[in-house]
Amino acid sequence: MYIAEIKNRDIANGPGVRVSVFVSGCRHKCPGCFNEIAWDFDFGKEYTKETEEYVLTELAPYYMRGLTVLGGEPFEPENQAGVLALIKRVRAEQPNRDVWVYSGFTLDELTGESRARTEYTDELLSLIDVLVDGRFIFAEKDITLRFRGSRNQRLLDLPKTLASGKPVLWDE
């Protein structure tokens, strides 16, 4: 897995102050994508144990709220093992931080039959607090939306959604 960028004090991709990790590689190719440079799976730097240590260190200050993983596409099959390793470490060592993940796949695609399904997908979903799902659709773009780019995208409270079997939207 390659990392396009890490923002260590991000306030745009989830509540509070966050570490945001932009993974490389995305096949959705949404017209109007905010981060086209990260479609390339080899863009940026290789994800290593040092990357992981850096993220953990940056998440440690008391005022940090959580980790956001976006891209690129965190659920591209090539990225899932790396994203899972990172989130597992955050869960183990920073249990008070929340975890948000952005995906161009819908939750139905991630849980149903789609090219996103791998041996890691279900465990990954079980560790996420909020999933922002769905492709960016330019015709539904709305700059007044909080933490998402187009109206079709949802901020899903994932534990409640998975437990109830129906979409439960995140509500701070």
Ligand code: SF4
């Ligand atoms: S899913 Fe995200 S990164 Fe991929 S093309 Fe769409 S907006 Fe861009």
